Amino acid sequence: MGTPRRRTAFAALFWVVFTLLVLADWVRGAPLHNRFDEPLPWALGSGIGSDKGAHCTAVPRK
């Protein structure tokens, strides 16, 4: 791993695997997004509450 070629190959492998995982996830997932019914691009001023469950500070149900 000390040679530049090995480091680059390792990083390239990481990016290839990562990209494949993202693509596989996208193919498998059920999209939440409807491009014909876009909300405002930003939450501020949209009048719609943010998703309160998708942050590191979210807690489990009791």
Added chain:
Amino acid sequence: MAAIEGSVRALSAGGRLPRRVLLVAVVVAGWMLTTWFAGLRQGLLFLVGVGLGGALASVAFGFTTGWRVWIRQRDPTGLLAQFLAISLAMVVSIPLIATHPQELTGAVGPLSVSLVVGAFVFGAAMQVTDGCGSGTLYKAGLGNVISIAVLPGFVAGSFLGAAQLDWWLRLGSLGPLTVQQFIGTRLAVVAQLGVFAVLSVLVWRARKQLHTRWQGRGIFIAAVVLAAFALANLVVAGQPWGIVYGLGLWGAKIASALGWDPSGNAYWGRAPQLAQIAAPLVDDVTSITNLGLLLGSLVVALWRGQAFPPAAPTAAQWIASIATGFVLGYSARLAFGCNIGAYFSGISSGSLHGWVWFACAFAGSTVGIRLRERLGFKG
């Protein structure tokens, strides 16, 4: 990515396209794909992530390193830059969240036993791997082999830590508390600025090291840029910048794909989590900034010719990195965030858990630095 770098070089050498134009084109293509497949908001958040990754990578803005050079050498530069970034984000975030409570949510976590344990362990682990939440991501993005080795364990640990968080919370919790609950919004901003001012004076007066690794104003400009992008994240996503939730979600998705049923779990079985597990990760606001951050750091590193930094870890260092990555992820979930979700965004939301995280993680770092030295890691 090596192929991309090779192509960039080949095209540049041929004089057909400047290398930097190609790098910008990669970012624009990523933004367009994200917007097409996940929407305008996710496209904007992808760009926010690229900006965050670019700012971190351009000056090696390390939360971990900033603490370590202070503890070891009394170099205050990194800590002062962190205080500046969080203060700038905070003076806008707290009033904005207070005036738009339906649309914007702060990063407010409970004060709990798990927070104290998790933050201390995270502080130690991040020194061993030389990377916190943001540090691990941006270094993995630009091709640091240690950070790439840390990332899978980080994902697994974040997933499992969240899955077992209900057990940890039963050990004791006061619930989420903010400074503004006690003294109001304006005084909360003033009080937190005052604490950062006092801390800044203390670390400056105690400085010993004048030859810092961060030369010039670059790190302070990066701090301002980080604050600006963190605010953009709040305005666009409706919640402050976070990292570890996204990594845990990736773990939950992998576990779900392997047959695990999340519906019975106290954390992953909640309706918002079940929806996120079923949806593509590009629909998750935290995951999309993480993706942008990874790409932004790579683009900036290639732009500056600093990608794929030298590293030749020993077998023991490989094993330590992979194992410590798991500890990082698990402890970050117990602590309701890493240096970003808890320290940066928690404090800039006025959450008391951010301050407790800072104190406990800093104490843990003093232990982690000794572990790092024992394992023979450089720097």
